Amino acid sequence: MSVERAVVPGSASRPRRRAGLTHRWTVLWFAAVAVVVLAVVVFAGAQLFRAEHKLSRARASLIAAESDVKAGVLGRARQHLASAEGDISSATLILHNDPAVTLVGAVPVVRQNLNSLRRSVALVLVMADGGQRILDTVKPLEDPSGRVNVPLTSGAVPLTVVSHLRDALSDFSSSLPGPSEAPGNGLLIGPIGKLQHQVYAEAARRRHEFSSTAGALDLLSDMGGANGPRHYLIAVANAAEMRATGGMVLSFGVLSSADGKFTLDRFGPINDIALTQPAPVNPVPDYVKRFSEFSPTLFWRNANLSADYPQVGPVMAAMYKAATGNTVDGVIQIDSMGLSALLRGIGPVTVPDLGEVNADNAVALTLNQAYTLFPDRPVRQEYLGQVAEAAFRRLVTGDYPSLKGLARSLTDAVNRRNVIFWSSRPGGERPAAQLKADGALPDSPDFADLTVQNLTGNKLDYYVDTALRVTGSRPSGNLGHITARITIANTAPRNGRPPYVFGPAVPGVQPGEYDGLVNLYVPLGTSIVGSAGLDDPGSLVLQGDSGRSVVSFRTVLQAGDTRDFTLDLRLTPRAPGPYHLDLVPVPRVRPTAVDVDIDADGHRARYSGSLSGRVEVR
Numbered sequence: 051m052s053v054e055r056a057v058v059p060g061s062a063s064r065p066r067r068r069a070g071l072t073h074r075w076t077v078l079w080f081a082a083v084a085v086v087v088l089a090v091v092v093f094a095g096a097q098l099f100r101a102e103h104k105l106s107r108a109r110a111s112l113i114a115a116e117s118d119v120k121a122g123v124l125g126r127a128r129q130h131l132a133s134a135e136g137d138i139s140s141a142t143l144i145l146h147n148d149p150a151v152t153l154v155g156a157v158p159v160v161r162q163n164l165n166s167l168r169r170s171v172a173l174v175l176v177m178a179d180g181g182q183r184i185l186d187t188v189k190p191l192e193d194p195s196g197r198v199n200v201p202l203t204s205g206a207v208p209l210t211v212v213s214h215l216r217d218a219l220s221d222f223s224s225s226l227p228g229p230s231e232a233p234g235n236g237l238l239i240g241p242i243g244k245l246q247h248q249v250y251a252e253a254a255r256r257r258h259e260f261s262s263t264a265g266a267l268d269l270l271s272d273m274g275g276a277n278g279p280r281h282y283l284i285a286v287a288n289a290a291e292m293r294a295t296g297g298m299v300l301s302f303g304v305l306s307s308a309d310g311k312f313t314l315d316r317f318g319p320i321n322d323i324a325l326t327q328p329a330p331v332n333p334v335p336d337y338v339k340r341f342s343e344f345s346p347t348l349f350w351r352n353a354n355l356s357a358d359y360p361q362v363g364p365v366m367a368a369m370y371k372a373a374t375g376n377t378v379d380g381v382i383q384i385d386s387m388g389l390s391a392l393l394r395g396i397g398p399v400t401v402p403d404l405g406e407v408n409a410d411n412a413v414a415l416t417l418n419q420a421y422t423l424f425p426d427r428p429v430r431q432e433y434l435g436q437v438a439e440a441a442f443r444r445l446v447t448g449d450y451p452s453l454k455g456l457a458r459s460l461t462d463a464v465n466r467r468n469v470i471f472w473s474s475r476p477g478g479e480r481p482a483a484q485l486k487a488d489g490a491l492p493d494s495p496d497f498a499d500l501t502v503q504n505l506t507g508n509k510l511d512y513y514v515d516t517a518l519r520v521t522g523s524r525p526s527g528n529l530g531h532i533t534a535r536i537t538i539a540n541t542a543p544r545n546g547r548p549p550y551v552f553g554p555a556v557p558g559v560q561p562g563e564y565d566g567l568v569n570l571y572v573p574l575g576t577s578i579v580g581s582a583g584l585d586d587p588g589s590l591v592l593q594g595d596s597g598r599s600v601v602s603f604r605t606v607l608q609a610g611d612t613r614d615f616t617l618d619l620r621l622t623p624r625a626p627g628p629y630h631l632d633l634v635p636v637p638r639v640r641p642t643a644v645d646v647d648i649d650a651d652g653h654r655a656r657y658s659g660s661l662s663g664r665v666e667v668r
Contacts, residue, residue, distance in 0.1 A: 097151050098160075101144040101167055102241055108137035108174050109249060115181055116256075124185055125196030131185070134178050141171045162237040169233065170249045173226075177253060180222035187211070187218045199452035205445070207453075209276050209310030216267035223260035226253045265481035266457070272477035273380075275307040281315075282306070283370050283378045286438045287354070287385040289639050290417040290509035290551070294357040294501040294569060295470060295489055296637045297385045297511075299350050299366075301435025303442060305382065312446045317439040319432050320350045329372035335361035336595045357499050357571055357636070358596055359383070359489025363472025380473035383489070385637055386413045386434055388460075388468035392441050395456025396448060399440040407437050409459075417639060418512050418551065425548040465663040467637045486664065491571060491598065495624055496524065497632035499571040500642055502538060505604075506565040507555030513542040514564060517643040518661075522619075524629055524650045530621035531579075532648070534572075537614050540564045540607040552609075562609025570601045571634070575622035582616040629655055633665040 111134035118127035144151060145168050190211050191198045200207065232250035235243040273280060282305045287297035303317040328347040331338065337346065337356035344352040347365055354362045363381045371377050384392070390412040393399065398408035403424065407415060416434040450456070463469040470489035473479045482488040491499060500518045504511050515538070522532035542562040546552035552561045559565075576599045578592050589604040607613055629650030636642060646657040646667050657667040 097144050097148050098163060098167060099241070101141040101171070102245055104137040104141040104144075105167065105170055105174060105249070106245055108134040108141070108178070109245075109252065111137065112174065112177055112181065113252070119181075119185070119198075123196055124188070124192050124198050127181075128185060131178055131181055134174070135182075138171060138175050138178060141167070142175070145171060159237050163239055163242045166233070166238050166242050166246045170246050173249050173253055176225055177256065180225065184215070184218050184222065187215050199454065202445075202448070202450040202453055202456075204447055204449065205312040207270065207274055207310050207312075209271060209274055212267050212274070212310075213271050213276060216264050216271060219260045219264035219267065223257045223264060226257040226260075228257055229254040262485060265484040269471075269478055269481040269485065269487075272473075272475065272481075273307060274310045274312065276310070277475075277477050279308040280306065280379045281376070283366060283381045284317075284438070284442065285354075285366055285381055285383040286389075286435055287383055288417065288432070288434050288509070289385045289387065289637060290512040291351075291504045291507075292501070292511040292514075292636075292638065293352070293354045293503050294636070295354040295359050295362055296383060296467065298504075299353060299383070300432050301438060302350075302370075303439060304378070305442065305446075314439075314442050314446050317435070317442070319435060323370065323373040324350070325369060325373050327372075329365070329369040331365050331368045335365065337361055338365065340593055340595060340600075354383070355503065356595065357501050357569065357634070358491045358598075359470050359472055361596060362489075364474070367472075367474060379475055380471060380478055383470040383472075384438065384463075385468050386416050386437075387466065387637060387639070388463045389416075389434070389438055389441055391459040391463035391468065392445070392456070394459040395453075396441065396445055396450065399437065399444050401433075401436050401440050404433060404437070407440070412437060413639065417509065421509070421548050421551050425550075462663075466641075467635055491634060492632040494630065494632045496573055496621075496630070497571070497634060498534075499634035499636065500536065501569045501571075501636050503567040503569070504564065505567055506553060506559060506563060508553035508564075509551040510540065510542050510553070510562065510564045512551075512639050513540065514566075514638075515539040515541060515640050515643075516638065517645075518570075519645040520631075521647045522649070524621065524624060524648050524655075526626040526629075526651055527623050529623055532619045532621060534570060534601075534617045534619060535614060536568060536570065536617070537612065538566060538568070538605065538607060539612040540609055542609040544609045546609065560608060564607045564609075566605050566607065568603050568605060568615070570617065571595070572599050572601060572619060573621055574599050576601075577620045578617065579620050580618040583614050585613070628668065629653065631655060631667040633657070633661055633667060635661045635663055635665075 111130045115127040115130035118130060151164065188198045191200060227250060235247060238246065284303035284305055285299045286301035288300045289297035291298040300320050302320050302323060304315040306313050306315050325348050328345060331347055341355045344355060346352045346355050347369060353366050353369060356362055366381045367378050390409045393412055394409035398406050401407050404415060404420060416437050420433040460469060464487045467489060471482045471487045473482055483490065498520060500516060502516050517537040519535040520532060524530040542552060544562055546562055553559055553563060554561060574597055578601060581590055584590060584603055585606065586604050591602050593600050601617055605613060631646060633644055641660045641662040644657065644659065644661045646655060648655045655667045657665060
């Protein structure tokens, strides 16, 4: 028996209608949520870009403040720092307290960009706070106009402020990331990635600059007697008669300091402290053994036959002690170009007979013109020594409201190795090395340094041109093959006068004749494959010198002669990686011309120019 159900018209469509309504409400709900989420994302994105804009503006203010500090305008620097701090504060509130930003911070990609901005704002804040601390430190040096200068008054520097500024700069630089510590830019939106790169690049640059400045102040502090009285031998080098680290030392002085006060104790010709027997040096440097025939620990004129000044400095200090019984804490070697830099910073001096000597005429006057003007003076007359004494006496007795110009001039002279400083104490040795003021040859695997030393006893290096061309291949993991072509030109006029400049200084030598000792410093392990152009092939030798190799030979050039010498060299395999070659300048009156073209695993390392400063060829 079957039971029939009654069917009510329209009853089957009601569930479908309710399902349709539910579906529509679901769609509407999801749409509303999507709109809200989109609105939050858009708003958060706008806030992120607003924070990026404020950070970019803060960075620009920091750069402007740095420029103001370098210009000595502290009042304006403080205004820029205040502006930067205001923008940093606003960006911080956005990135850490904005609800929309916090909400979307968990979304991939957004999270990376948010974290990047937070890192950037934290780093900009560190730079702003550090800048403010530095401004507070130098406030005692600020004048009513808002400018700051480090003065030197009668040889005295404000040692306390210098020491505090050194500590502030050192702490600040150590708090900043280096170039290798910058995070990657993966998944970052263009402006945010660009900002991160700029902020970390600025931080790395400031770290380097502030570290260098702190090193310079550390050196000034130690030299000024902050760690006890100091005495420094001043070795005045005459670049018209060359040695490896510069000119032959023909005059000397003693610079002393205590509690920030510098004094010049004595000055005179080097013959005043001539030795009667070699000075004891322990340990004995390699160059003293290599040049034993020239007695470098006995004759001041041969004391700096090595191009590596950390070997030469101790020898000069030992020689001074042997001659006088007094010890020194370091040696300052300065030549005529270095004195020109000194005069550019302190102004001209007046020297009897020579008249006014300034930065522009110091080199030509002291190395050449004076001997032509006064040809009848005794050959012991050393004009460069007189100028050096006048310059240093003015330095320690004058009144200089700012050392900025002097520091800039001497920095350039240090880069050209016209001023070299060796210290026997860690407080001076470390910052001198950091500033590359110690005259040390580089520790890099590949470097080149060409010295041509005058063995004739005249002053012809004022007329001598030198050039070095280096070509070949330097593959990684295999032997390198390098050709070094050395050119020396003696441009001295024939029968030039006076004899003190052009010679002859010894019998059998022609006027204008140049007897040169050529040294090419090359990486350890270099071997000679062949040579050409040598007038005395028997003089060609390859020797070691404190972990380096030196190719040496002798040559003689008459006035007007030009000679080319070729050395074929084989180098030990280099390590894999990018190639670079360090070129070390020699402080000649006429800088060495250098041309480099080396194939390193398909990459051409090239350079062409006058070597008037350190150059790294890549």
